[in-house]
Amino acid sequence: xxxxxxxxxxxxxxxxxxxxxxxxxxxxxxxxxxxxxxxxxxxxxxxxxxxxxxxxxxxxxxxxxxxxxxxxxxxxxxxxxxxxxxxxxxxxxxxxxxxxxxxxxxxxxxxxxxxxxxxxxxxxxxxxxxxxxxxxxxxxxxxxxxxxxxxxxxxxxxxxxxxxxxxxxxxxxxxxxxxxxxxxxxxxxxxxxxxxxxxxxxxxxxxxxxxxxxxxxxxxx
Amino acid sequence: xxxxxxxxxxxxxxxxxxxxxxxxxxxxxxxxxxxxxxxxxxxxxxxxxxxxxxxxxxxxxxxxxxxxxxxxxxxxxxxxxxxxxxxxxxxxxxxxxxxxxxxxxxxxxxxxxxxxxxxxxxxxxxxxxxxxxxxxxxxxxxxxxxxxxxxxxxxxxxxxxxxxxxxxxxxxxxxxxxxxxxxxxxxxxxxxxxxxxxxxxxxxxxxxxxxxxxxxxxxxx
Numbered sequence: 062x063x064x065x066x067x068x069x070x071x072x073x074x075x076x077x078x079x080x081x082x083x084x085x086x087x088x089x090x091x092x093x094x095x096x097x098x099x100x101x102x103x104x105x106x107x108x109x110x111x112x113x114x115x116x117x118x119x120x121x122x123x124x125x126x127x128x129x130x131x132x133x134x135x136x137x138x139x140x141x142x143x144x145x146x147x148x149x150x151x152x153x154x155x156x157x158x159x160x161x162x163x164x165x166x167x168x169x170x171x172x173x174x175x176x177x178x179x180x181x182x183x184x185x186x187x188x189x190x191x192x193x194x195x196x197x198x199x200x201x202x203x204x205x206x207x208x209x210x211x212x213x214x215x216x217x218x219x220x221x222x223x224x225x226x227x228x229x230x231x232x233x234x235x236x237x238x239x240x241x242x243x244x245x246x247x248x249x250x251x252x253x254x255x256x257x258x259x260x261x262x263x264x265x266x267x268x269x270x271x272x273x274x275x276x277x278x279x280x281x282x
Numbered sequence: 283x284x285x286x287x288x289x290x291x292x293x294x295x296x297x298x299x300x301x302x303x304x305x306x307x308x309x310x311x312x313x314x315x316x317x318x319x320x321x322x323x324x325x326x327x328x329x330x331x332x333x334x335x336x337x338x339x340x341x342x343x344x345x346x347x348x349x350x351x352x353x354x355x356x357x358x359x360x361x362x363x364x365x366x367x368x369x370x371x372x373x374x375x376x377x378x379x380x381x382x383x384x385x386x387x388x389x390x391x392x393x394x395x396x397x398x399x400x401x402x403x404x405x406x407x408x409x410x411x412x413x414x415x416x417x418x419x420x421x422x423x424x425x426x427x428x429x430x431x432x433x434x435x436x437x438x439x440x441x442x443x444x445x446x447x448x449x450x451x452x453x454x455x456x457x458x459x460x461x462x463x464x465x466x467x468x469x470x471x472x473x474x475x476x477x478x479x480x481x482x483x484x485x486x487x488x489x490x491x492x493x494x495x496x497x498x499x500x501x502x503x
Contacts, residue, residue, distance in 0.1 A: 065401070080326050081316075087333040088309075088316045091340070092372040095302075095309045096349050096363045098340035105301050108336050112308040115329050115336075119315035127395040127402060127443050128317050142317045142398050144405040151313040152373045152396045174348040175373045177363050180286070181348060184365040185430050186414035190407030197406070209406050213434040222348050282399030282406050 067131045067139070074137055081141055081149040088151030092175050145194040145282055156191060156228075158198045165231030165244075166198040172222055183220040185254075188246055191228050192256040194282050196242045199230035200260035207240060207260035220246055220253040230256075238262040288352045288360070295358055302362055302370040309372035313396050366415040377412060377449075379419045386452030386465075387419040393443055404441040406475075409467055412449050413477040417463045420451035421481035428461060428481035441467055441474040451477075459483040 069077075091112070098105065128142025128149070141149040146156050154176070156168045168191070178184025192214055200207040220226065230244025240260045245252040290298075312333070319326065349363025349370070362370040367377050375397070377389045389412070399405030413435055421428045441447065451465025461481045466473040 080323055084316050084319075084326055084330045084333075087330045087337070088313055088372075090337040091312065091333050092309055094337040094340035094344065095305050095372060096368070096370050097344040097347075098305075099343045099345060100340055102301055104339065105305055108339055109305045109308045111332075111336055112305075112312050115332055116308070116311040116315040118325065118329055119312070119319035119321060122320045123315065123318040124320060126318075127398045129398075129401040142395060144397050144399060144408050147317070147398075149317050150396055151309075151316060174363060175371055176365050177348045177350075177368075178365060180350040184411070184414075185418070185433075186411030187365050189410035189414055189433065189435075190405070193405075193407035193410055209437050211434060211436045212406075212410065213432060214410075215432045216430050 065129050065131045067133060069133050071133070071135055071137050074133060074139060077139075078141075078148060085141075085147070085149040085151055085153075085155070089175075092151050093173055096174050143282060145190055154191075156194055158195070160202055164202075165229060166195055166202060167230075168195055168228045169225065170228070171225050174222065177222060179219065181222055183222055183226075185216060188216070188220055188254045189214050189256075191246060192230075192244055192254065193258075195228040195230045196244050196256060196258040197260070197282055199232055199244065200240050200242045200258070203232070204262075207262050210239075210259040210261045212256055212258040214254060214256045216254050218253050221248065224248050226253075238264070286350050286352045288354060290354050292354070292356055292358050295354060295360060298360075299362075299369060306362075306368070306370040306372055306374075306376070310396075313372050314394055317395050366411055375412075377415055379416070381423055385423075386450060387416055387423060388451075389416055389449045390446065391449070392446050395443065398443060400440065402443055404443055404447075406437060409437070409441055409475045410435050410477075412467060413451075413465055413475065414479075416449040416451045417465050417477060417479040418481070420453055420465065421461050421463045421479070424453070425483075428483050431460075431480040431482045433477055433479040435475060435477045437475050439474055442469065445469050447474075459485070 130140050132138040141147045145153050147153045148155055154170050156170055159167050161167055172183050176183050176187045226246055226248055228246050230242050232240050233243045234241035238261055242258045245255045351361050353359040362368045366374050368374045369376055375391050380388050382388055393404050397404050397408045447467055447469055449467050451463055453461050454464045455462035459482055463479045466476045
C-alpha cells in the first residue's frame with residue numbers, strides 16, 4: 062500500500078485533470094448508454110467492436126496494474142483511479158467531497174441507471190460504497206489517515222435514482238486510537254440510509270492527509 | 283419498485299444476453315483502459331470524442347430511465363442493468379452468483395484497476411457492495427425476497443486487486459420475519475472482510491425469487 066510521489070507541478074496536475082476528466086466523463090456516458098440502448102442488433106455488434114478498438118488504442122501505452130494514489134511534494138493528490146472519487150474512473154459517480162467549516166464531510170450527487178439495484182432504486186451496495194467513502198473522508202479530515210475497522214449500515218427506505226442526494230458524515234466520538242463516525246444519505250424528505258463506522262488510527266503513521274486537485278482533503282477509501 | 287413482466291421466450295432472452303453481454307464486457311475493458319492509459323494528449327482527446335460519438339449512437343434509441351428488473355412468465359430474469367450482477371452494466375464486475383447444494387450463495391471473482399481504493403487494494407466500499415449482493419442473494423435463495431435491514435461489515439485486512447477472491451454467505455438464524463445472514467470475502471489466506479446482515483421478510487409479499495438467465499436464483503440488491 063504505497064502512496065507514490067510524482068513530483069509534478071500543481072499546474073501540470075491540473076492540466077492532466079483536464080485530459081483525464083473528460084475521458085472519464087465520456088466513459089461514464091457510454092456505460093449509461095450501453096445499459097439503456099435499444100438500437101438494432103447490428104448496431105450493437107458494430108458498436109461493441111468499436112469500443113474494443115478504442116480500448117486497444119488506449120492500451121498501446123499504459124501503466125502496469127492499477128493507478129495507485131499519487132501525490133506531488135505539495136501534497137496535491139491524484140486519486141484518479143479511485144472507484145468512488147476517481148475522475149478518470151467510469152465506475153465512480155464520481156463523488157466530489159467537500160469539507161464544510163462546521164466539520165465533517167459532505168457530497169451532493171445524483172445517481173443514474175448504472176447504479177440500479179431494485180427497480181428505479183439505488184443498489185444497496187452502492188449506498189454502502191458512498192457511505193464508506195464519506196465516513197472515511199470525515200475520519201481522515203482533521204489528521205492522519207485512519208483505517209476502517211467496522212461500518213454498520215441501516216437501510217430506512219429505498220433511495221431513488223435520478224433524485225438529488227446528499228451524503229454527510231462527522232466524527233462523533235474519539236477515544237484513544239479509535240474514532241466513531243456517523244453519516245447518512247438523504248433525499249429531500251430526509252435520511253434514506255444511515256451508517257456508523259469505527260475507524261482506527263495507525264500506531265505509528267507516516268501517512269498524511271492528501272489534498273485533491275481542487276485543494277480539498279481526500280480519502281482513498 | 284415494480285418488477286416488469288416482459289413475455290419473451292427463454293431462447294430470446296439468451297439471444298439478447300449474447301448481444302448485451304459482449305457490449306457490457308467491451309465497456310468494462312474501456313473503463314480499465316481509460317484509467318491506465320498513458321497515450322499522448324491528442325490520442326486521449328480523439329478517443330474521448332469517439333467514445334462520446336459511440337454513446338450518442340447507442341442513445342439514438344433507448345429506454346427512458348433505468349433498466350429495471352425484468353423477467354418473463356417462466357421467471358427467467360434480466361437484471362442486466364444491476365450495478366453488481368448486471369451483464370450489460372460496465373460498473374458491475376459482474377458478480378456471477380452460484381448456489382451450492384449445501385446452501386447459501388457464493389461468487390468467485392477477481393477485481394482489477396477500476397475497483398481500487400488504497401493503492402493496489404480493493405476499495406472498502408466495493409467490498410461492501412459485493413457483500414451486500416452476496417448476503418442479499420443468500421437471504422433470497424430459499425423463499426420470497428427479503429428487504430435488507432442492517433449490514434455490518436468488519437475489515438480484517440486489505441483485500442488485494444488482481445487476486446482470486448471468493449465471497450460466500452449463508453442464513454445462520456431465522457426468527458419470525460427476520461433472517462440473519464453471515465458472509466465474507468476471502469483470498470487464499472482466509473477472510474479479508476466479514477459481514478452480518480439482518481434481512482426482513484415483507485408482511486405480505488407478491489415478490490418471487492427470480493431466476494437469472496443461467497437458471498440460478500437472483501437478488502436485485
